Amino acid sequence: xxxxxxxxxxxxxxxxxxxxxxxxxxxxxxxxxxxxxxxxxxxxxxxxxxxxxxxxxxxxxxxxxxxxxxxxxxxxxxxxxxxxxxxxxxxxxxxxxxxxxxxxxxxxxxxxxx
Amino acid sequence: xxxxxxxxxxxxxxxxxxxxxxxxxxxxxxxxxxxxxxxxxxxxxxxxxxxxxxxxxxxxxxxxxxxxxxxxxxxxxxxxxxxxxxxxxxxxxxxxxxxxxxxxxxxxxxxxxxxxxxx
Numbered sequence: 001x002x003x004x005x006x007x008x009x010x011x012x013x014x015x016x017x018x019x020x021x022x023x024x025x026x027x028x029x030x031x032x033x034x035x036x037x038x039x040x041x042x043x044x045x046x047x048x049x050x051x052x053x054x055x056x057x058x059x060x061x062x063x064x065x066x067x068x069x070x071x072x073x074x075x076x077x078x079x080x081x082x083x084x085x086x087x088x089x090x091x092x093x094x095x096x097x098x099x100x101x102x103x104x105x106x107x108x109x110x111x112x113x114x
Numbered sequence: 115x116x117x118x119x120x121x122x123x124x125x126x127x128x129x130x131x132x133x134x135x136x137x138x139x140x141x142x143x144x145x146x147x148x149x150x151x152x153x154x155x156x157x158x159x160x161x162x163x164x165x166x167x168x169x170x171x172x173x174x175x176x177x178x179x180x181x182x183x184x185x186x187x188x189x190x191x192x193x194x195x196x197x198x199x200x201x202x203x204x205x206x207x208x209x210x211x212x213x214x215x216x217x218x219x220x221x222x223x224x225x226x227x228x229x230x231x232x233x
Contacts, residue, residue, distance in 0.1 A: 006156075034221070043118070043205055043224030044157065089156050097169055099145060100211070102222060104156035 003027055004092050006105030013112050019077040021108045023090035026071065030092035032100065035064065035075050038087045038107075047088070048075070080112045116140075118225035120206050126231045127196045135191045135228040137206030145209040146189050147222065148181055152202045160204075163189060196232045203227040 005024045013019045025033075032051060036044035050057045050064045050073065057064045063076040077084055090105040119138040127133050139146050145164055149157035150173075159173040165186035174181070178196075183189040193200055207222040 036222075041226065043207070043226050044222075045224065046221045049221070091156075099162060099164060099169065100209075101159065101162070101170070102147075103159070104149075106156045107154070 003103045004090060004105040006090050006108060008108060009106070010109045011111070013077075013080045013110065015080060015082060015112055015114050017080050017112075019075075019080045019084070019110055019112070021075045021088055021090065021110075022072065023074065023105050024070075024072045025092045027092070027094065028071070029094045030103075031095070032093040033064070033066065033073050034091050034093065034102070035062075036089045036091060036104070038089065044089055044104075077110075080110075082112045082114055085110055085112050118206055118208055118223050120204075120225035120228050122228055123226065124229050124231075126233065128233055129196060129198060131196050132192065132194045133196055133230060135193075135204050135206075135230070137189045137191070137225060139187065139189070139206070139208030140210075140223055141187075143208035143210050143223070145211060146183055147207045147209070148189070148191050149205040149207065150175075150202045151205055151227065157205055160191070193230070196230075198232050201230055201232045203229045 034049035035047045037047045038044040048059050048062050050066050052068050061078045066073045087107045087109045089107050091102050093100045093102045121136045148160040151157045161181045162170040163183040178194045180192045205227045207224045
């Protein structure tokens with residue numbers, strides 16, 4: 001079962017534009033929502049993360065918006081650059097047997113064109 | 115080391131062969147995870163170690179998959195009698211925290227993965 005649903009599957013944005021990726025979850029036990037960025041041939045790397053007691057978190061050009069009642073969260077990339085071209089995974093984490101178990105979405109392949 | 119190291123980076127196996135994939139986590143990291151990433155998909159959880167103890171192996175797809183971390187550092191994922199559906203990138207990740215977790219944390223540091231192709 002897909003616990004974290006992510007859309008769109010792919011996204012093309014012009015340089016300077018805003019990239020928006022959306023995710024939804026079902027399990028209210030999730031208590032940490034990270035976004036990972038993956039370049040081809042590399043492992044995912046943490047980009048930004050948010051806890052459910054906060055509605056928004058901004059780090060540079062990257063912002064997470066979180067709607068707890070709707071069980072949805074999204075990543076906004078402002079002033080998108082060609083170097084942002086990568087696959088982005090939303091994720092949700094919960095305590096399970098004494099550790100944080102992370103469940104990933106299916107990914108969004110972002111292409112930023114000059 | 116500076117980061118999580120995985121080997122081999124690429125492995126081609128004939129159907130029915132056994133393979134072993136190695137993960138060297140960041141020094142001092144208590145937690146170690148194995149994930150399977152199919153082409154165009156997100157990482158899927160396989161198993162979790164806290165030091166040398168395998169606390170969760172609920173994601174292992176069959177009894178052909180076996181993982182170990184005998185001394186609490188390097189880990190090996192072994193796949194016996196490989197099948198074509200085992201073709202994927204196998205990612206290893208480590209995390210500093212173990213049992214005494216601060217709630218709401220859990221950054222994973224991933225290696226570059228081992229790409230397995232079963233012919």
